Amino acid sequence: MVESNPSPLDVVLRASDISKSFGRTQALKQARLELASGEIHGLLGANGAGKSTLSRVLAGYIQPDKGEIVYRGQQLRLRSTRAALDAGIALVSQETSLAPDLSVLENVFLPELGRRGRLSFPKLRQRAMDLLDRLGQKEILSLDKTVRQLSAAQRQLVEIMKALALNALLIVFDEPTTSLSPKEVERLFDIMAKLRESGAALVFVSHRLEEVFTITDRVTVMREGQSVATSLDTASLTQGELIRLMVGQELSTIYSTPRDPKTAAAARIVLDVEKISSAPAVRDVSFSVREGEILGIGGLVGAGRSETLEAIFGLRKRQGGIIRLDGKALTIREPRDAIAAGIGFVAEDRRIQSIVPDMTVKENLLLAHLGAHRGFGLGYRQREAKVKELLASLDLPPNRLIDSSLLNFSGGMQQKIIIARWLLLEPKVLILDEPTKGVDIRTRSSIYSILRSITAKGISVVVVSSDFDELLGIAERIVVISDGLSIADVPAKSLTEEKLTLLAAPRTSTAQNTEILRGLTRDHGGASFWALLGENDLICLSSVVQNNSVAPGFAAGEAVGISDTQIPKALRDRATSFVCEEDGSRATILVPVTSRRGHDFGWIGLSMPGGRDLPSVEQIRSRISSQIAFHNE
Incomplete structure (x- = not known):
């Protein structure tokens, strides 16, 4: 084990x-953790490593x-969450445990509502306002809103x-x-930094390494x-x-080597999903999948990803x-319509959605076969050769098929x-x-494999x-879903x-x-965009075009090579002033967008006709920088 100890005086836990x-699953094996006051301590590991446990x-x-x-x-034996809270230990998880129909104020002091005696709501309100002030979030949250009306970031607050x-x-x-946007993450980190300064000890569980390096000690x-x-x-x-x-x-050694792009592009389209909707979670989603392709669906929790899959498979209307x-x-x-057509579906929650505990392993394995089988009997015999082949690939001895429950196996083998x-x-x-x-x-x-x-x-x-790292490692393409839209x-x-x-x-x-x-296109004309720039390519996050003659050659949600755009010189130079293209048709200025912690949030660009007077460079740069700073408040 690799170990580095703080001074004994700093240790709080x-x-x-x-x-x-949990049954046959060993979730923790002599795990260790040491925390100091006034620090943010990262607790890291792959899925199933034991972090949440x-x-x-x-x-x-x-x-x-x-x-x-x-x-x-003092030695601590916690028999309940109440005992932990009484000791001064609290958990803030991605799935909050708030009462959705109560107000923010009532939720903040929910543990006190059950105590004996009368409560003074004016005093509670003042205490809540003091807490918001301490966290620097006084203008962000209304104490009278019900929790149901709040965003994920506000619920965490x-x-x-x-x-x-x-x-x-x-x-x-x-x-x-997990379910926060980049700006909401910045705001959360500001709160965590303030708590660290006050002397609290914080544990930050995450698998996003860029966040770990940003906030943890x-x-x-x-x-x-x-x-x-x-x-x-x-x-x-x-x-x-x-x-x-x-x-x-x-x-990288556990991920797949992608196919040659030309081979992948030449493969025929097998599944084509066009503008499907399933209220309220899925509003307008389109994508296609080619033969032999792994397509990733990316997005934050609550974006409508799972609901999209369920709508395709017939689980949602x-x-x-x-x-x-x-x-x-x-x-x-x-x-059954999807199964008959040749579509299979592995749901997220295998215990609730995929496993029948009262069936043997063999019966669980052949469950989809039973749904597709027509005629008398169970029809197991027609699948025997395929079952043997699959058991060999799973490293599962044939005699385990008669095991009375799939729950006797590890989560990995179940999956x-x-x-x-x-x-x-x-x-x-x-x-x-x-x-x-x-x-x-x-x-x-x-x-x-x-x-x-x-x-x-x-x-x-x-x-x-x-797990975005997983998606990037196994998928050839990624379709991003946000707010029920494929974007x-x-x-x-x-x-x-x-x-x-x-x-x-x-x-x-x-x-x-x-x-x-x-605002830029309204006041100056032309076309503006917000993009993430690589060495030879870009991804457009948003664009507004008023004058099609100076459109940059890409639209929101597109990934293109810089040489394939209408403004390659400006995108390569990334100068501090307007850059004219070789043919003189366009002049473009690019302004970098960064967070307060120095994270790269891309570039905002304005393209205008090359033959006309151009606005002040300092005016454009100052306007963009001031508005970005305002929105980051």
Whole structure:
């Protein structure tokens, strides 16, 4: 184990040899964590590493089987979340536990509403206002709004206030940025920094490395339930070193090698989804999948990704749109229609949506076959050869087929059997929603291998994943969904995690920058855009064109090569003044957009006819910079 210890005087909590099992699954194996006051401590690991389980042990949600927790010099035995809160330990998770029909004020002081005696709401309101002032968020949140009316970022703010109202001195943030836009993440980090300055100890659970390097002081890394590195200074690490600690190998070695782009582009379209809608989550989604392709569906939690897959498979009623398979329009009213057409679906929650506990492993494996089978009997015999072939690929002994319950297997083996269930039917398209959720790195590697082998046979695959690194590693293309709309279709090789996060931001978040573009074109004419620039290509996040003769040659959601645009010289030079193209048709100025922490948020550009008087460079740059700063407040 890699270890680095703080001064004993700084230690506020020390968790040692924490072990926890759920049935046959060993979630934690002698895990360790040490926290100091006035620090933000990153708790990292791949999916299923044990991060969330350890977080819930610290917050009293889960009682460990073994181990010791020493908090502020005293041994701590937490029997409930109330005991943790009384000790000053709180958990802020990505899925908040607020009462949706109560006001912000009532939620902040919810634990006190059940106490004996009378409460003074004017005093509670003043305390809440003091908390908002302490966090620097006085103008962001109305205390009288119901929680149901709040955004994800505002709900998290209420959770933080709730913890502070109970005088929490140790706060665990469990994947808090999953459903936040980049600007909302910036605001959350401002709050966390203020809490650190006040002397609180914060745990930040995340798998987004750029966030870890931005906000944490030290990190502990978990792998398969164990702490493999503890209390390392974040500043001393590189991204490559951190990835190796998290997964035990170079992450790139478990991903697939993409097909040659020309080969991929020449493949026929198998599944074509055009403008489907399924209120309220899916408003207008379109994409296509080619033969033997892995298409990634990216977006934030709540964007409508899972609902889109369910609408395609017949689990949700569609109000509009067309689904074509091999060029033929399908009528899918229920899952049996999708199965009959050749579409398989692996749902996100395997225990609730995919496993029948009272059936044997064999019966669970053949469940999709039963749905597709017509005629007398079970028809198992016709699948025997295929079952043997799949069992060999899964490393599952044939005698385990008679096991009384699939729940006796690890989560990873359960998932592989569920995937095999659909492969038995030899589908044309396999749709997977969060296929590696809650499984270890070896199982992830095995699942990726299965996907590579089936695409090599011509099966088309659609994958939804909240792990952007995973999407970038396995998909050839990524369709981004935001607020129920498909807003981009981009080759995976053109993206990074940061670019994908910006693309996936809610439309309400990107609307602010689009309004800046509208102002520029309204006052100066021409065409304006907001884009992420690479060395040889770009991704357009938004554009406003008033004069088509100077359109830049790309539109919102498109990824194009710089040489294929109408303004290649300006995009390559990235000068501090207007740049005229070689043919003199256009002059373009580019202004970089950065966050307060120096993150690259792309470039805003204004293109105008080359033969006319151009506005002041300083005026344009100052206007963009001041408006960006205003919106970042």
